[in-house]
Amino acid sequence: MTPYRRITRALPLSPAVVLLLLFLAGPIAYCVYIAFTDLQLTGQARASFVGFANFRHAFQDPEFRNAVWLTLVFTVLSSLVGQNTLGLALAALMKRASKPVRTLTGGVVITAWVLPEVVAGFLLYAFFRREGTLNAILDWLHLPRQNWLFTLPILAVSFANAWRGTAFSMLVYSAALDEIPSEITEAAEVDGAGGWRRMWHITLPMIRRSIGTNLMLNTLQTLSVFGLIWVMTRGGPGNRSQTLPLFMYEQAFQNSMIGYGTAVALLLLLVGSLFSVVYLRLLRTEV
């Protein structure tokens, strides 16, 4: 092939490559740069290079450690336990349920997923508020009411993220379960394997790749949740629901320390890249 031909063939790629370089790769490179400076919003005119100071600061900062811990809790509760397990349970139940129930439940769960992030935040805010729906139900059951967003804010936002994100896992697992040949489950049934044993020994091993990719995608999505928590609690009260994205935002803008906030962003990006690489490896075994 002539070089000329090679270039004309690759030409249609150029608009996309230019956009990606300028607006995605560029900011990421810039992120790496300012994470090592003391750039601030106000005061000094020029930022100077400070080496690893921002990162040292982060690891000694109790608020940063608090944010890491809350991010971990948020991810485990909402993504691992909530979205993933509930999604699998729903998909498995749907295989047995009657069609109208399947359609209805699927419709409701997917609507929660399609709603804009901020709207979902408001709906769950109303649900958990002191005068909200959850306490009304507890009253009705004669159970003690709670000011959920104050006493257990991280639990409330984790529940909210599970509510919003379960549909994705449900769809992934429904597709995965449909691909299991029915002869295999029927054979196990004839051999006398009960529901739980079939699930544990046959279904789960057969869909393990879907489980892997789904866990990765859920985790990555959960790592970057901002609007939902912002609307529900603003990271508060105090910093009791302040996950890393909200901590990054607060440091950069409320405390005007862009350099420090960006160092936190870079750490978040690194964790994300790590998950992303694992995800690619999982996909490669599948292709």
Added chain:
Amino acid sequence: MPRKRTSRRLAADLSLLAVAVAFALPLAWVVLSSVDPHANLRVRVPDGFTLDNFDAILTPDITYTPLLNSLVLCGGGTALTVVCAALAAYPLSRFRSRLNRPFLLTILFATSLPITAIMVPVYALFVRVNLIDTLQGTIFFFAASQLPFAIWLMKNFMDGVPKELEEAAWTDGASSLQSLIRIVLPLMGPGLAVVTVFSFVMMWGNFFVPFMLLLSPDQMPASVSINDFFGNRGMVAYGQLAAFSVIYSTPVILLYVLVARRLGGGFALGGAVKG
């Protein structure tokens, strides 16, 4: 055996219904409150039916301008994404090159990066290059953040269009661009619709990007302006907030239904999970 199966189906039905009710409660709140003259924070049957909440918010300030801004931002972003993705997918799908695989792996890697993390540096960068508080800057960033997934999806759909049809056009002297526009894209209509709708829905619901990159109130899209119902207006009018949420959410729900019907439930997953 049949009896056992019936009881099993009943158990599954009941569990699913319980989940459906739990998931539906917050949704019911927004729908019921929007027509309730005395809406508060809990789900309840309205003590009357009113459209006053909608009446009160259907003004240029509260609803029309933010929705128009959303439309400009997401329409612009989607158009840019779809055009760039279609052009980029063509050589990736049609021509062999040693660079295809590394490029596609990079794209796939980028689809799963937490974009939230780079919003602070993007803000700092936009301040330096004078793109902060501009619609075009936000549109460019929207398009770039959606592009990796769009290219990936588009390429997978394009692989489904047989190459023989274009070869005939090439012998008749058509250029690649002509055969892309006249032959390939029309044949992958549903795929094109999926990429378009998916990009639009993602941008329509996005809060953090416009929240960071736009500053003037008259440029705010609905995802950010909805915050005004709290804060500076003092007492929150929950009925109006609910009515606004309904209006703001309806387009994306309709679009989803439109595309999901045509392609079966998990349309968005085709590219993401199957690889």
